[in-house]
Amino acid sequence: MSTDYAASRVSYEGAEFRLQRNDDRSQSLVITGAPESLTAAFSGRRDGDAFVAPATGENAAALRSVLPWLKPRRWGLETSAGTGDRLGLATPGHVQAFKDVAGVNPVFAQQSTREMGRTHRTPRNVLDDATWGAFQEGWTGGVGADADHQKTEESLSECAEAGFVFFTIDPGDEMDMAAHDDDEATVRSKAAAIDLSSLDTSADDIVSRYAGQTIELESGPLTLDEESVLRAVAKAGPALVRGLQLINHVEGLGVEHELEFAIDETDKPTTLVEHVVVVKELQRNGVELISFAPRWVGQFEKGVEYIGDREALAKNFSDHAEIARVLGPYKLSLHSGSDKFSIYPSFVEATRGVAHLKTAGTSWIEALRIVAAHDPQLLRDILKLSLESFEENRHSYHLSCDTTRIPTDVPDDKVGELVTALESRQVMHVGYGAVLDEYGVQIKDLLNTHEDEYAALMKEHFIAHIAPFGKR
Numbered sequence: 001m002s003t004d005y006a007a008s009r010v011s012y013e014g015a016e017f018r019l020q021r022n023d024d025r026s027q028s029l030v031i032t033g034a035p036e037s038l039t040a041a042f043s044g045r046r047d048g049d050a051f052v053a054p055a056t057g058e059n060a061a062a063l064r065s066v067l068p069w070l071k072p073r074r075w076g077l078e079t080s081a082g083t084g085d086r087l088g089l090a091t092p093g094h095v096q097a098f099k100d101v102a103g104v105n106p107v108f109a110q111q112s113t114r115e116m117g118r119t120h121r122t123p124r125n126v127l128d129d130a131t132w133g134a135f136q137e138g139w140t141g142g143v144g145a146d147a148d149h150q151k152t153e154e155s156l157s158e159c160a161e162a163g164f165v166f167f168t169i170d171p172g173d174e175m176d177m178a179a180h181d182d183d184e185a186t187v188r189s190k191a192a193a194i195d196l197s198s199l200d201t202s203a204d205d206i207v208s209r210y211a212g213q214t215i216e217l218e219s220g221p222l223t224l225d226e227e228s229v230l231r232a233v234a235k236a237g238p239a240l241v242r243g244l245q246l247i248n249h250v251e252g253l254g255v256e257h258e259l260e261f262a263i264d265e266t267d268k269p270t271t272l273v274e275h276v277v278v279v280k281e282l283q284r285n286g287v288e289l290i291s292f293a294p295r296w297v298g299q300f301e302k303g304v305e306y307i308g309d310r311e312a313l314a315k316n317f318s319d320h321a322e323i324a325r326v327l328g329p330y331k332l333s334l335h336s337g338s339d340k341f342s343i344y345p346s347f348v349e350a351t352r353g354v355a356h357l358k359t360a361g362t363s364w365i366e367a368l369r370i371v372a373a374h375d376p377q378l379l380r381d382i383l384k385l386s387l388e389s390f391e392e393n394r395h396s397y398h399l400s401c402d403t404t405r406i407p408t409d410v411p412d413d414k415v416g417e418l419v420t421a422l423e424s425r426q427v428m429h430v431g432y433g434a435v436l437d438e439y440g441v442q443i444k445d446l447l448n449t450h451e452d453e454y455a456a457l458m459k460e461h462f463i464a465h466i467a468p469f470g471k472r
């Protein structure tokens with residue numbers, strides 16, 4: 001017998017929409033009281049008074065076209081949080097958390113090209129799964145959609161075509177990290193060698209524009225000295241060139257969009273002068289940023305607490321936030337935001353809520369608690385495979401785990417601890433690609449069987465993430 005998801009029931013323009021779970025665990029959209037002109041958008045069949053349509057990607061797109069609150073929208077400067085879901089099953093629990101916390105706007109569909117590649121999902125898959133999850137839980141508060149860590153024109157086009165509206169431009173690979181510490185002569189020659197003609201400028205022009213300038217921040221003046229400006233050019237110049245190319249590509253697509261510029265996945269902190277030069281040069285080229293993701297001080301590793309001096313980080317948050325208010329305003333974006341509970345309050349305070357939080361891997365790693373509880377051997381297999389493929393999986397992720405400290409032969413009743421312990425947590429956190437290739441069907445089957453348990457876990461976990469960002 002099929003059962004309804006009670007929370008999904010919603011009325012719109014005289015019709016009632018709901019989601020049901022069928023005997024075979026598939027899901028169907030059921031519409032009653034709707035004219036032919038409305039149901040024509042869906043592929044399905046009439047069943048008495050009702051129109052029944054399977055929960056396919058095609059019907060998700062139709063649902064977005066019919067129910068306006070499911071169509072991705074821009075959040076502008078409002079406080080927002082991204083919940084990136086690598087499994088396509090986590091959104092119901094995310095929704096339950098957002099229903100409990102007022103004042104934070106959700107971006108349920110958020111996925112980087114890296115994650116889509118490793119999980120073999122397309123931008124449409126990501127958006128469609130998020131649509132069904134939001135619908136299942138009756139979310140009518142609007143949704144964003146973040147094409148995260150975009151590095152190529154091709155993937156930007158695909159995400160735009162799918163309906164994403166938030167584009168995270170990530171030219172971080174082009175940043176010259178050595179220039180952070182190079183001696184002055186090297187910095188000078190590096191800066192002079194960068195072709196900045198596409199930004200309609202040169203290193204000399206940039207120096208004459210900004211060197212000696214003072215920016216009045218709330219906490220005092222920030223003076224841009226010549227060496228720091230040159231260093232910013234040497235370090236970020238090539239990234240600016242590439243970033244602008246990607247931004248121009250988005251702008252040429254003619255779709256609704258807002259832009260984040262992300263240089264967070266780099267080895268050295270973004271200096272305040274670098275922040276100013278990067279944003280001002282983008283603005284001079286006509287770019288309006290909605291958010292900026294600098295590389296903060298300390299270590300932002302995946303899926304674990306912040307590693308570093310929290311007071312220094314709070315100061316760093318507040319310095320960058322002051323700049324963002326003076327040059328923008330635009331939001332500051334906190335990437336690798338999963339499980340960094342100790343730092344959310346200082347981030348929110350510094351930004352006054354003009355902020356975006358990004359999480360992704362935590363929904364995946366926490367799902368493994370359900371696996372550990374119901375199939376401890378599968379969890380051991382997942383860890384084993386994550387370890388075997390670790391060298392490949394860790395590529396482009398910041399991690400410090402020491403794999404030799406991971407225990408072997410963990411008994412069933414202790415397997416859940418592997419999801420908590422830093423070393424094994426990080427290894428499995430980045431193991432998602434290989435693991436889903438091998439055990440994806442089993443894992444998803446198990447999560448579907450225990451969907452209420454997974455949703456309840458996600459709800460509590462996300463309330464802890466977003467409550468500090470909620471109405472103050």
Ligand SMILES: O=C(O)[C@@H](O)[C@@H](O)[C@H](O)C(=O)CO
Nearest residue numbers: 112114335336337358359360
């Ligand atoms: O793993 C990824 O590729 C992304 O989810 C992240 O890098 C994302 O930008 C993020 O910071 C979420 O924590």
